[in-house]
Amino acid sequence: MERKWYYAVDGVRHGPVTFEELRALVVGGTLKALDLVWQPDFGPEWRNVGQVRALFEAPAQEAPPLEAHERKVPLLGVTGARPSCLAAASQAYARVVEVLFRPFDVSRWFSMGFCAWLAYIGTQSGNFNGVGEGNPGDLKAQLDTLLDKLANASAHPGVVASIVLLLVLGLLFGLWLCSLRSRGDFMFLHRWYRPDAPIRQCWLSSRAAAHELFVWRVYFFFIALLLFALDGVVAYVRIVRPYLDADKAWSDALLRPTVACVTVAVLLSIGVRLVAHLAKAFVVPVMYWHGVTAPRAWLVVFALCNQYPFAVLSYLACGVVFLVMAVMGGLAFVLCTCCIGIIPLALPYLSGVLLLPVYLFFRGYAVCFLSQWRAELVPAEA
Numbered sequence: 007m008e009r010k011w012y013y014a015v016d017g018v019r020h021g022p023v024t025f026e027e028l029r030a031l032v033v034g035g036t037l038k039a040l041d042l043v044w045q046p047d048f049g050p051e052w053r054n055v056g057q058v059r060a061l062f063e064a065p066a067q068e069a070p071p072l073e074a075h076e077r078k079v080p081l082l083g084v085t086g087a088r089p090s091c092l093a094a095a096s097q098a099y100a101r102v103v104e105v106l107f108r109p110f111d112v113s114r115w116f117s118m119g120f121c122a123w124l125a126y127i128g129t130q131s132g133n134f135n136g137v138g139e140g141n142p143g144d145l146k147a148q149l150d151t152l153l154d155k156l157a158n159a160s161a162h163p164g165v166v167a168s169i170v171l172l173l174v175l176g177l178l179f180g181l182w183l184c185s186l187r188s189r190g191d192f193m194f195l196h197r198w199y200r201p202d203a204p205i206r207q208c209w210l211s212s213r214a215a216a217h218e219l220f221v222w223r224v225y226f227f228f229i230a231l232l233l234f235a236l237d238g239v240v241a242y243v244r245i246v247r248p249y250l251d252a253d254k255a256w257s258d259a260l261l262r263p264t265v266a267c268v269t270v271a272v273l274l275s276i277g278v279r280l281v282a283h284l285a286k287a288f289v290v291p292v293m294y295w296h297g298v299t300a301p302r303a304w305l306v307v308f309a310l311c312n313q314y315p316f317a318v319l320s321y322l323a324c325g326v327v328f329l330v331m332a333v334m335g336g337l338a339f340v341l342c343t344c345c346i347g348i349i350p351l352a353l354p355y356l357s358g359v360l361l362l363p364v365y366l367f368f369r370g371y372a373v374c375f376l377s378q379w380r381a382e383l384v385p386a387e388a
Contacts, residue, residue: 010024011023011024011025011027011028011043011044011045012044012045013028013031013037013041013042013044013055014043014052014207015036015037015041016200016202016203016207017203017204017206017207025060028043028061029060029061032055032061035385037055038297038385039054039055039056039214039215039296039297040054040056040192040196040214040215040294040297041054041055041211042054042055042207042210042211043055043058043061052210054210054211054213054214054215056214056215056297057214081292081296081298081302081303081305081306081309081383082305082306082309084380084382085313086310086313086379086380087378087379088314088317088379089314089317089321089375089376089378090378091317091320091324091325091371091375092324093374093378094321094371094372094374094375094378095324095328095367095371095374097370098366098367098368098369098370098371098374099367101198101366101370101374102363102366102370105118105198105201106118106362106363114202115359115362116359117197117205118194118197118201118362118366119355119356119359119360119362120205120355120358120359121190121193121194121196121197121205121208122190122194122358122359122361122362122366123190123354123355123357123359124186124187124189124190124194124358125187125190125191125194125365125369126187126190126358126365127183127186127187127190127354128180128183128184128186128187129187184220184223184224184227185216188216188219188223189209189216191216191219191286191290192211192212192215192216192219192290192293193205193209193212194365194369195290195291195294195369195373196208196211196212196294198366198369198370198373215293215294215297218293218299218300219285219289219290219300221300222285222299222300222301223285226281226282226285230274233274234271234274237267237270237271237274240267241264241267244260244267245260245263245264245267248260280322283322285300286372287372288303288306288310288372289303289304290303291372291376292306292307292383295385296383296385306383310376310379313379314379317379321372321375325368325371328368328371329368332364336351
């Protein structure tokens with residue numbers, strides 16, 4: 007047998023080995039779906055183990071090993087223990103202290119901070135102070151001014167084309183950020199388990215899983231956009247159009263559809279944020295541990311929510327409390343530095359380094375919660 011295969015674990019190259027020896031490493035759990043393999047036919051690039059489907063297929067003339075079948079973890083149909091959000095928080099905190107402070111390594115902070123920054127890039131909320139402030143008369147005047155500007159813009163094709171171009175560019179930029187964030191999710195989770203893994207190795211090993219997650223997020227984004235667009239169409243037909251036809255005179259008949267449309271928009275916003283959070287918190291770890299697709303990982307999340315809905319609600323409620331505590335800690339830091347501390351927090355990469363304990367805690371909070379529910383979901387080598 008020709009020994010021409012190489013594999014890499016934690017950035018260390020091993021080999022050459024035969025294909026059968028490489029497959030035995032995969033079956034035995036030494037190599038996972040996101041680890042790297044190479045052979046001369048691949049050219050200059052390494053590939054993820056999960057991309058070489060032949061490694062997961064049984065030999066043509068041999069039955070699959072019984073041990074491998076027994077070690078296979080079923081993703082569904084298994085009832086786990088009720089997870090505790092407080093215990094998960096305690097475990098996550100202990101891991102943060104162990105990784106970041108025992109010992110304190112500046113190079114590790116900057117390296118992991120880069121992965122954390124990628125994982126949360128584009129998710130920071132903007133400042134909307136001032137929107138909707140003032141009395142109802144002022145708000146009506148603002149809306150009337152906005153409608154007048156839209157009407158004037160529609161009469162100038164050049165302005166409309168510019169607006170469309172800006173929207174398209176904004177959409178492309180958002181997709182690019184989503185792609186980076188999907189890559190960062192798996193890189194940051196990898197660093198949770200292997201704090202000293204090289205960034206290049208994390209980047210290369212997360213390519214296949216990140217692409218799968220990115221595609222799912224794009225589909226979800228357009229479905230959510232369609233729902234918001236339908237709500238907008240109803241608002242235009244039932245509210246805006248009658249309001250304009252009445253020469254911008256408000257009537258009580260417009261109150262009910264306004265409340266309905268605003269309520270739908272708020273519920274959609276909450277639903278979108280909830281799904282996005284569960285994808286980041288639970289779907290990403292399941293994909294990372296088992297190399298499955300995003301829809302397959304979502305089935306695990308649905309099983310958790312179905313078995314222990316109140317535990318999941320407690321997890322979300324405690325997460326909000328921890329987030330408020332983190333925000334208050336950030337405000338205290340800014341005030342103690344006479345507002346100078348807000349400067350590094352506003353810088354893209356440096357903010358990821360300074361907020362690394364917070365990011366690492368929330369990453370581990372979800373991982374520990376899942377592992378309490380079903381410890382067998384987490385591979386021993388993770």
